[in-house]
Amino acid sequence: MAKPNFNDLLAFVTVAREGSFTRAAAVLGITQSALSQTISGLEARLQIRLLTRTTRSLSLTAAGERLLAAVGYRFDAIQIELDELTQMRDKPAGTVRITSGDHILRTTLLPKLTPLLLEYPDLHIEFDVNYGLRDIVADRFDAGVRMGDTLDKDMIAMPITPPLRMAVVASPAYFATRPRPKTPKDLLAHCCINQRMQTSGGLYVWDFEKKGRQVNVRVEGQLIFNTSPNIADAALAGLGVAWLPEEEFAPHLEEGRLVRVLEDWCPVFAGYYLYYPSRRQPSAAFSLVLQALRM
Template sequence: MARRNLNDLLAFVTVAREGSFTKAAGALGVTQSALSQAIRGLEERLEIRLLTRTTRSVATTSAGERLMNAIGHRFDEIEAELDALTELRDKPAGTVRITCGDHVLHSVLLPRLTPLLREYPDIKLEFDVNYGFRDIVADRFDAGVRMGDTIDKDMIAVPIGPPLQMAVVASPDYFTAHSVPKTPADLTGHQCINQRMPTSGGLYVWDFAKRDRKLNVRVDGPLIFNTTPPQIDAALAGLGISLLPEDEVMTHVAAGRLVRVLQDWCPRFAGYHLYYPSKRQPSPAFSLVVSALRFRGSRAQ
C-alpha cells in the first residue's frame, strides 16, 4: 500500500479503539470532518466498509475487525520502538501511563516516583485512578497495579509492596454497643459495610481461612460502596464492621479510632504488584519507573 495511506490506517485504528470519531479526533489532534474524510477515503480505496456508524456508536465490520487485528498492534510496536530511541539521548524521556487505585497511588506510587521525576524532568507520568480491572493492552496503558493474586498469567508482575492481610475493623463505639465477633460466622449477626465489585457487579463475599479451614461469609448491613475510602469513613462513624486491606486502615487502628478483630482468620496474600505485558519492549523511562517501584524486602526504593 502506498506510504501516504499510513496516516489513514492510523486514523482507522484510533477510531476502532475509541469507538468514537469525537474521541479519536481528540486523540489525534485533528477535526472530526478530516477524520471522517480519511476513513471514507480508506474505505473507497479498499472498496470495502470498515466501520459501521450509528448516531450513538461506531463499531468495526467483519472486514474492519480483521484489519484491526492485523495492524493494530503494529502501531503499538512502532510507538514502543520510538520511545526506546530515547535511550540514545542524554536523559530518558516520554510518558508512562499507569492505571491504579487511589490508595496505592498516594501511599506507594507518588512517594517512590517523586525522586525519579526530580532527577529526570523529561519523564511524564499519567495515572488513571480506577477500581475496575482495566485491560491495559486494549486501553493502551504501560502498566497497571493490582494485588498479586489477581494478575493474569501472561503478564509480568513486579512486587511493589510486602504481602498483606485483610483487616476486619469497626469503631470502639460500635463494639461498645455490639458484641465482638469470635468467629467469621458471628458476622452474620452484625451490621457490616458491603462492597459492590466493579467487575462482576456482585457484592464482595468475605473470605476467611484458619489452618485447613476456609469460610465464605455473606454479610449484610445498611451500606454498600464501590470504593474503599467511604467504607473507612463509615466504619469510623460507627456504622458497622468493614473488611479492608490492612494497609488502608492500620493508621486508624494504631490511633485507636478502629478496633481490629478476627486477625487469626485473615491469611496473608500477595500485596501490590505492578504488571505489564510480557511482550512489551520497555522504554528507558518505563524501566526507571519499574526500578523505582520494585519492592526490595524491608528496604523499598
C-alpha cells in the same frame, strides 16, 4: 506516481480503539467533522464499509475488524521505535502508563516515583485508577498493580509491598450498641459495608482462615462501594463493619478511631505486585520505574 499517505489508516485505527469520533478527534488533534470525512474517504477508497455508526454508538464491521487486526499493531511498532529513539537522548523520556487502585497509588507508587519525576523532567507517568482486572496489553498499559493472588500466569510480577493481612473493623460508636463478632459467621448479624467488584460485578466475599479452616461469608448491610477510601470513611462514620487490607485502616486503628475484631481469622497473604507482559522489552523510562519500585 503519488506516494501513499497512511493518515487515513491511522485515523481509522484511532477511531476503532477509542470507540468514539469525539475522543479520537481529540487524540489526533483535528475536528470531528474532518475526522469523519477522512474515514468516509478511506471507505470510499477501499469500497467497503469499515464502521457502523448511529447517533449513540459506533462498532466495527467484519471488514473493519480485519483491517484493525492487520494494521493496528504496525502503528504501535512505529510508535515504540520512535519512543526508543527519543530515549537515546541524555536523559530517559517518554510516558509510562500504570493502572492501579487509589490506595496503593497514594501510599506506594507516588511516593516512590516522585524522586524519579523530579530527576527526569522528560519522563511522564500516567496513572489509571481502576479496581477491575484490566487487560494491560489490550488497553496499552505498560504495567498494572494488583495483589499477588490475582495475577495472570503469563505476566512478569515484581513485589512492591510486604505481605498483607485483611482487617475487620468498625468504629467504637458502632460496637457500643452491638456485640463484637467472635467468629466470621457472627458477621451475618451485623451491618457490613460491601464492595462491588468492577470485574465481575458481584459483591466481594469475605474470606477467613484459622488453623487451616476456611470460612467464606457473604455479608449484608446498607452500603455498597466500589472504592476502598469510601469504605474506610463509612466505617469511621459508624455506618457498619468494614473489611480491607489492614494498611488502609492503620492510622485510624493506631489513634483509636476504629476497632479491630477477628484478627486471629485474618492470615497473611501476598501483597501488591507490579506486573507487566513477559514479552515486553522494557524501555529506558520503564526500567527506571521498575528500579524505583523494587523493594
